[in-house]
Amino acid sequence: MKLFTEIGRYLLMLKGMFSKPENMKMYWKELMHQCSEIGFGSLGIVAIISLFIGAVSTIQTAYQLVTPLIPLSTIAQIVRDTVILEFAPTLVCIVLAGVVGSKIASELGNMRVSEQIDALEIMGINTKAYLVMPKIFASLIMIPLLVVISMVLGIIGGRYAGSAAHILSVSTFDKGLMYGFIPYNVFFALAKAYTFSFIISSIPAYFGYYVKGGALEIGQSSTRAVVVSCIMILFSDYVLSALLL
Amino acid sequence: MIELRNIQKSFDGRTVIDGTSAIMKTGQCNLIIGASGSGKTVLMKCMVGLFEPDKGEILYDGKNFTAMNNKEKTEIRKEIGMLFQGSALFDSMTVQRNIMFPLNMFTDWTYQKKLNRVNEVLERVNLKDSNKKFPSELSGGMKKRVGIARAIVLNPKYLFCDEPNSGLDPQTSLVIDQLIKEITLEYNITTVVNTHDMNSVMEIGNYILYMHKGRKEWEGTNKEIIFSKNKLLNDFIFASEFLKDAKEMRMLEETGKMPNDRNIDDIIK
Ligand SMILES: Nc1ncnc2c1ncn2[C@@H]1O[C@H](COP(=O)(O)OP(=O)(O)OP(=O)(O)O)[C@@H](O)[C@H]1O
Ligand SMILES: [Mg+2]
Numbered sequence: 001m002k003l004f005t006e007i008g009r010y011l012l013m014l015k016g017m018f019s020k021p022e023n024m025k026m027y028w029k030e031l032m033h034q035c036s037e038i039g040f041g042s043l044g045i046v047a048i049i050s051l052f053i054g055a056v057s058t059i060q061t062a063y064q065l066v067t068p069l070i071p072l073s074t075i076a077q078i079v080r081d082t083v084i085l086e087f088a089p090t091l092v093c094i095v096l097a098g099v100v101g102s103k104i105a106s107e108l109g110n111m112r113v114s115e116q117i118d119a120l121e122i123m124g125i126n127t128k129a130y131l132v133m134p135k136i137f138a139s140l141i142m143i144p145l146l147v148v149i150s151m152v153l154g155i156i157g158g159r160y161a162g163s164a165a166h167i168l169s170v171s172t173f174d175k176g177l178m179y180g181f182i183p184y185n186v187f188f189a190l191a192k193a194y195t196f197s198f199i200i201s202s203i204p205a206y207f208g209y210y211v212k213g214g215a216l217e218i219g220q221s222s223t224r225a226v227v228v229s230c231i232m233i234l235f236s237d238y239v240l241s242a243l244l245l
Numbered sequence: 246m247i248e249l250r251n252i253q254k255s256f257d258g259r260t261v262i263d264g265t266s267a268i269m270k271t272g273q274c275n276l277i278i279g280a281s282g283s284g285k286t287v288l289m290k291c292m293v294g295l296f297e298p299d300k301g302e303i304l305y306d307g308k309n310f311t312a313m314n315n316k317e318k319t320e321i322r323k324e325i326g327m328l329f330q331g332s333a334l335f336d337s338m339t340v341q342r343n344i345m346f347p348l349n350m351f352t353d354w355t356y357q358k359k360l361n362r363v364n365e366v367l368e369r370v371n372l373k374d375s376n377k378k379f380p381s382e383l384s385g386g387m388k389k390r391v392g393i394a395r396a397i398v399l400n401p402k403y404l405f406c407d408e409p410n411s412g413l414d415p416q417t418s419l420v421i422d423q424l425i426k427e428i429t430l431e432y433n434i435t436t437v438v439n440t441h442d443m444n445s446v447m448e449i450g451n452y453i454l455y456m457h458k459g460r461k462e463w464e465g466t467n468k469e470i471i472f473s474k475n476k477l478l479n480d481f482i483f484a485s486e487f488l489k490d491a492k493e494m495r496m497l498e499e500t501g502k503m504p505n506d507r508n509i510d511d512i513i514k
Binding site for chain 2: 022023025026110111114115116118119121122123124125126
């Protein structure tokens with residue numbers, strides 16, 4: 001029962017976002033601000049994760065492929081596909097749920113608890129539109145970009161880890177990389193990235209926007225926001241895979 | 246003019262505002278006084294629509310605010326300035342940007358014009374040269390004053406101040422009271438102030454609403470409050486011996502005779 005009220009309130013929040021902006025310029029500024037916070041703010045962690053994930057998957061794939069019957073270039077193929085299909089979108093978004101999600105939830109939670117949201121409402125500003133919408137749009141713009149960057153960096157990481165560990169040379173890796181590439185996989189990964197971006201931004205925004213209490217509750221609700229976002233990411237990952245693959 | 250008709254509000258079955266009615270006139274300072282927890286903040290938030298009253302109506306210049314849809318409420322709200330009890334400054338912005346925010350949102354003035362206006366209101370609240378500070382760098386009293394500056398920057402028709410001078414020294418407190426009074430008279434606006442500051446009550450209380458446990462216990466002017474026989478009110482307002490004496494002196498001044506059997510010599514001594 002409580003779950004249904006929460007879902008209803010979540011949907012109403014999303015619906016409430018759509019209204020005529022009081023001042024387009026201010027909304028645009030806020031969107032740009034959020035884009036840089038969410039995009040550039042997470043670039044570093046995404047880069048590090050991607051490089052290592054690529055590197056590790058090369059080494060582990062090589063370790064599991066013991067028979068000499070399979071050509072070494074297959075390793076590159078497997079690394080490419082796992083990075084594009086799963087690691088870059090899902091893993092990166094799970095990490096971003098922690099980084100971006102907790103930031104959104106605690107920022108809005110703090111504004112709610114210290115009455116800053118009320119202060120905006122009193123001025124006659126639709127806070128759902130002004131505070132929540134730019135965060136969701138910025139995520140929808142920036143997170144898929146981060147996912148694409150992560151794909152590239154993941155493959156680069158795997159490429160150099162392979163040669164550093166003397167598993168396969170860079171040129172063999174490149175040969176495998178070109179072999180049997182399915183563009184649909186990238187489309188699928190982007191479909192996932194867009195879905196996850198929405199989850200990562202809207203769910204923490206909901207938890208932050210409706211916080212009640214004080215500093216303690218802000219912490220609790222941002223933890224809950226991250227947990228729920230992660231579960232929703234994995235669940236929709238499953239649904240999308242079942243539907244689209 | 247703001248009219249309250251039989252406002253009721255409860256939280257989880259606990260009644261916090263219990264049938265309060267009042268008429269708050271334009272061009273005067275309307276004070277809501279009462280002990281801590283008596284429901285002043287809740288009443289004020291009901292008035293501006295941050296809380297939905299369970300029962301009753303609020304009328305702004307005859308227009309029924311409670312019955313309005315969101316869009317109509319927004320129109321009224323653009324004419325409201327409010328200072329929150331905790332100041333509610335945007336803590337990611339400097340003082341200047343805090344005050345400029347309503348101007349950015351609702352005017353198409355040039356930057357210079359907006360800046361001039363910001364400096365003008367900052368000067369009025371005695372806070373020159375604090376433009377570049379962040380709220381975390383301000384004292385509680387300074388935050389209050391920035392909050393007032395932000396509330397008045399757009400020349401509101403209705404001004405709400407939730408405890409504007411709690412946490413201020415007596416002198417600044419007087420300055421703020423004077424400022425509120427001045428603005429009220431100058432722009433002929435409807436001002437509502439929550440306070441438990443006795444000075445404010447006496448200085449600016451054109452209309453005083455005394456709340457006790459969510460009910461209107463007494464209403465009147467700062468003249469009448471001296472002569473009030475309401476025991477709860479007298480215990481609340483004239484709590485200290487010092488204030489009791491002050492009250493009796495004031496009564497003596499006004500009427501030329503002592504209110505009870507106390508001896509004038511006792512008081513002077
Ligand atoms: N959001 C809320 N949910 C539940 N109860 C509340 C809420 N806000 C206020 N109350 C209750 O309403 C009562 C009145 O609170 P209110 O804040 O109006 O007091 P006040 O008169 O402003 O006190 P103070 O002078 O200390 O600011 C309190 O008992 C408080 O517990
Ligand atoms: Mg209060």
